[in-house]
Structures are given as structure tokens and as C-alpha cells.
Amino acid sequence: xxxxxxxxxxxxxxxxxxxxxxxxxxxxxxxxxxxxxxxxxxxxxxxxxxxxxxxxxxxxxxxxxxxxxxxxxxxxxxxxxxxxxxxxxxxxxxxxxxxxxxxxxxxxxxxxxxxxxxxxxxxxxxxxxxxxxxxxxxxxxxxxxxxxxxxxxxxxxxxxxxxxxxxxxxxxxxxxxxxxxxxxxxxxxxxxxxxxxxxxxxxxxxxxxxxxxxxxxxxxxxxxxxxxxxxxxxxxxxxxxxxxxxxxxxxxxxxxxxxxxxxxxxxxxxxxxxxxxxxxxxxxxxxxxxxxxxxxxxxxxxxxxxxxxxxxxxxxxxxxxxxxxxxxxxxxxxxxxxxxxxxxxxxxx
Ligand SMILES: Cc1cc2nc3c(=O)[nH]c(=O)nc-3n(C[C@H](O)[C@H](O)[C@H](O)COP(=O)(O)OP(=O)(O)OC[C@H]3O[C@@H](n4cnc5c(N)ncnc54)[C@H](O)[C@@H]3O)c2cc1C
Numbered sequence: 001x002x003x004x005x006x007x008x009x010x011x012x013x014x015x016x017x018x019x020x021x022x023x024x025x026x027x028x029x030x031x032x033x034x035x036x037x038x039x040x041x042x043x044x045x046x047x048x049x050x051x052x053x054x055x056x057x058x059x060x061x062x063x064x065x066x067x068x069x070x071x072x073x074x075x076x077x078x079x080x081x082x083x084x085x086x087x088x089x090x091x092x093x094x095x096x097x098x099x100x101x102x103x104x105x106x107x108x109x110x111x112x113x114x115x116x117x118x119x120x121x122x123x124x125x126x127x128x129x130x131x132x133x134x135x136x137x138x139x140x141x142x143x144x145x146x147x148x149x150x151x152x153x154x155x156x157x158x159x160x161x162x163x164x165x166x167x168x169x170x171x172x173x174x175x176x177x178x179x180x181x182x183x184x185x186x187x188x189x190x191x192x193x194x195x196x197x198x199x200x201x202x203x204x205x206x207x208x209x210x211x212x213x214x215x216x217x218x219x220x221x222x223x224x225x226x227x228x229x230x231x232x233x234x235x236x237x238x239x240x241x242x243x244x245x246x247x248x249x250x251x252x253x254x255x256x257x258x259x260x261x262x263x264x265x266x267x268x269x270x271x272x273x274x275x276x277x278x279x280x281x282x283x284x285x286x287x288x289x290x291x292x293x294x295x296x297x298x299x300x301x302x303x304x305x306x307x308x309x310x311x312x313x314x315x316x317x318x319x320x321x322x323x324x325x326x327x328x329x330x331x332x333x334x335x336x337x338x339x340x341x342x343x344x345x346x347x348x349x
Contacts, residue, residue: 006041008033008079015064015074018056020120020217022260023311024064025342031075036156036183039080043153043181046073053150054340055181057094057122059215061129061262065342066311077124080183081207085195089143093184094124097213098131098138099224100203106231106240107201108193112141117244118224118251120217120263124182128173129336130166133247139166143186150179169267169336203227221257255296259304265318266301266333276333277301283324290316315339 009031015024029051033039046053053075056062068074080095083104092101102117115136119126126138127145142161149157165172173180198204214220228244251257266276280286280300288295289306291313296302303317318339322332 006038006045008038008042009073013074015059015068018074018076018078018215019059019062019064020215020220020260021059021063021262021305021309021314022216023066023305023309023314025066025068027064027068027072027074028070029073031073032079033075033077034079034081036080039075039077039148039181039183040153042073042075043148043150046075047150047153052178053181055124056338057125057128058097058120060120061125061337063262063311063314063337063339065340067342069341069343075181077181077183078122078212081212082184083198083204083207085193085198088189088192090187090189090193091184092123092187094122094127094182096123097121098123098126099220100207100213102244103203103224103227104198104201106237106244107203108189108197109237110189110191110193111240111243112187112190114240114243115247117228117247118221118256120220123185127164127182127185128171129169130171132169137166139164139171141187141189143188145173145182145185147173147180147182149176150181156183168270217257217260221251253298254302255298256302259296259306260309261296261302261304262337264301265303265335265337266321267336269331269333272329272331275301279325279329280321283328285321285324288317288320290314290320293317295321311339311342 011029013027013030015027016022031042033042052072054072056076057078077094080093082093084091098116098119098121101113105113115133119131119133131138144158144160146156146158213223225248231241268275277300285295286300287297292306292309293313294304294306296304303314318335326332
């Protein structure tokens with residue numbers, strides 16, 4: 001086991017520190033590579049030692065277990081934040097915060113990513129779920145995605161946007177969930193930006209110094225709201241800042257950052273005609289609580305951690321909602337949140 005002394009490997013880490021739910025017990029191994037080389041070393045070591053890698057990014061759509069499997073390595077790409085610009089092509093590593101992408105877009109004078117402002121999570125997790133805000137998706141400007149197949153580590157492979165099979169909260173990466181690890185992606189920008197600008201953007205400087213946006217939702221929101229207020233005070237470009245201001249109003253109005261959560265718990269079922277939140281409201285599910293997990297009083301598709309909730313509390317509420325929907329509407333809503341089984345849990349997603 002001496003060879004486990006690798007760059008980017010931590011032991012005995014509470015997974016609650018890696019999740020916007022602030023839920024999750026102590027993991028024996030957590031991999032936090034900063035470079036592709038470190039990532040490859042961790043994957044090869046896991047492969048050789050029979051340790052199962054469980055991938056994640058910003059932990060904003062994950063429910064980690066109360067008792068994590070000691071034979072698993074929880075591997076986050078969150079610290080892989082390389083960014084390169086060539087003409088109208090922007091390459092970002094999987095760990096780039098989606099909200100930071102909006103900020104960098106602002107610095108480059110393009111509005112391509114303003115919809116990702118205050119969208120928690122990373123580009124890797126965003127591509128996995130085809131993250132969206134209103135009618136815009138992270139896949140809209142995507143050209144191709146680079147990934148490692150952990151069944152054949154050592155080689156970076158590329159998949160085109162067309163082959164990613166993007167749909168509503170859907171991508172080819174979900175079909176290859178335990179084996180395809182996204183390392184980076186290329187986006188086509190609406191106009192060519194000056195590569196020379198990138199290194200001097202204050203946001204880039206902060207990134208290079210390792211100052212990443214916080215995971216805890218209240219701090220995450222303040223971090224970006226302060227940035228916006230600074231730009232507004234300095235007389236920044238109001239046509240780009242105004243949409244970001246509207247996003248703040250929308251998300252604050254829905255209490256997105258008031259309690260730890262994963263945002264929407266279930267995918268909408270468009271064949272039913274109404275979003276899950278509205279259907280839940282008709283069943284008076286808002287405010288229902290199990291342990292320390294509660295259905296948000298302002299949004300029927302959000303389960304909040306009101307303080308010290310366990311994964312079991314959240315799963316209990318998920319099942320409660322699924323049973324109610326099955327009885328009243330005749331279908332079981334599909335979780336959007338990715339539920340990781342613990343050592344003794346029998347839950348299947
Ligand atoms: C307050 C709040 C508001 C939200 N609002 C929205 C919203 O408006 N729209 C929306 O779409 N989502 C929203 N979400 C959900 C979440 O932010 C997105 O799903 C986001 O894309 C998750 O990114 P992540 O990096 O946190 O992924 P994680 O939660 O870390 O992981 C989610 C899934 O992605 C996979 N994954 C992550 N990184 C990689 C990688 N590098 N390679 C392969 N697979 C990977 C994981 O294996 C996992 O299956 C919200 C969440 C919160 C907490």
C-alpha cells in the first residue's frame with residue numbers, strides 16, 4: 001500500500017465537505033487530481049488494487065452515502081481547471097466551475113455562457129447531465145469532449161458533440177457512467193477572443209492561485225454575487241451583467257442557496273405535461289419532512305437538508321414522493337440526483 005502515497009490522494013475525508021447537500025460519511029480514499037498525469041496515476045493505482053473509482057465533480061447533484069464503501073475511491077475532477085483559448089475555440093478541463101465559465105465569458109466579451117452564472121457544479125458534471133437553465137444547455141456550444149475509459153486507462157479519447165446523444169438531462173456519459181471519465185471539453189465561441197486576455201483576467205489569476213469557488217451553497221452564491229456587484233459598481237458591460245442579475249433574482253426567489261440541497265431532485269416527465277414541482281404541489285408535498293430532510297416550502301421538486309440530514313433521510317423522502325406519484329399519477333419520477341450506494345445500503349437508483 002506504500003504506493004498509495006500519490007499526489008492528489010487524500011484519506012479519511014468526510015464526503016459532506018464535497019457535496020452541496022453537506023451529506024456523506026467519511027470516505028477511506030478521495031482522489032483530487034489537479035492534472036491529467038495525476039488522474040492517470042490514481043486510476044491506474046485503483047485499477048491495480050481492485051479499488052472502484054466513483055467519479056464526481058462539484059458534488060452538486062450527488063447524494064453521498066452515510067457509510068461509504070471502503071473499497072471505493074471517490075474521485076473528483078474539480079481541481080482540474082486548465083483553460084486554453086485558440087481563435088474561437090475554448091478548451092476547459094472538467095473541473096472548471098460552470099459559474100466561473102460565465103465569469104470568464106464576461107471577461108472575454110462574449111455572452112455564450114451567461115446562463116451558467118450561479119449554476120453550481122463543474123463542466124464535467126454539467127456535460128454528464130447536460131445541465132440547463134431555462135432553454136439553454138451546456139451542450140449548446142460544445143464541439144467535442146475528451147474522456148478516459150477506465151476499463152482502458154492510459155489513453156485520452158474524444159467524442160464529438162453529435163455522438164454525445166444529448167437530450168433533456170441526458171448524455172452518452174450516463175450510459176457509460178462507471179467507465180467514461182470526462183477530462184475536458186472544447187466549446188465554439190460566438191466570436192474569436194484574444195488568447196492573450198485570458199491570463200490577465202482577475203478570475204483566471206485567482207484560479208491559478210487555487211482559489212476555487214466554495215462548495216457550500218451560501219458561500220458559493222455570495223462569492224459570485226460579490227463579483228457581479230463589483231463589476232456593476234465599476235460600470236461594467238450592463239447588457240451582459242443584466243441577465244446575470246436576473247438569474248440571481250430567480251434563484252434567490254426559489255431559495256436555491258438558503259439550505260444545502262442538490263437543486264431539483266427528479267427529472268421532469270414531459271409526457272405528463274406538468275413539471276414535477278407543480279405535480280408535487282397538487283399533492284401538498286411542500287414542507288413534508290423526514291428526519292432532517294424537508295421538501296422545500298417554496299419548490300416541490302427540491303429536498304433541503306435543514307441541518308444534519310442523513311442520506312437515509314433524503315432517500316426516505318424520495319421514496320415518499322415516488323410512492324405518492326405512483327398512487328396518484330401512475331408513474332414513478334426518475335431521480336436526477338445521483339445516489340451512491342453505501343456499504344450496507346440496498347438502494348438502487
Ligand atoms: C442550488 C442548485 C441549483 C441547481 N440548478 C440547476 C439548474 O438550473 N440546471 C441544471 O441542469 N442543474 C442544476 N443543478 C444540479 C447540478 O448543479 C448540475 O446537475 C451539475 O451539472 C452537476 O455538476 P457537478 O460537477 O456538481 O456534478 P456532480 O454532482 O459531482 O456529479 C453528477 C454526475 O456527473 C458525473 N460526473 C461529474 N463529473 C464527471 C466527470 N468529470 N466525468 C464523468 N462523469 C462526471 C458524476 O459521476 C455524477 O454521476 C442545481 C444544483 C443545485 C445545488
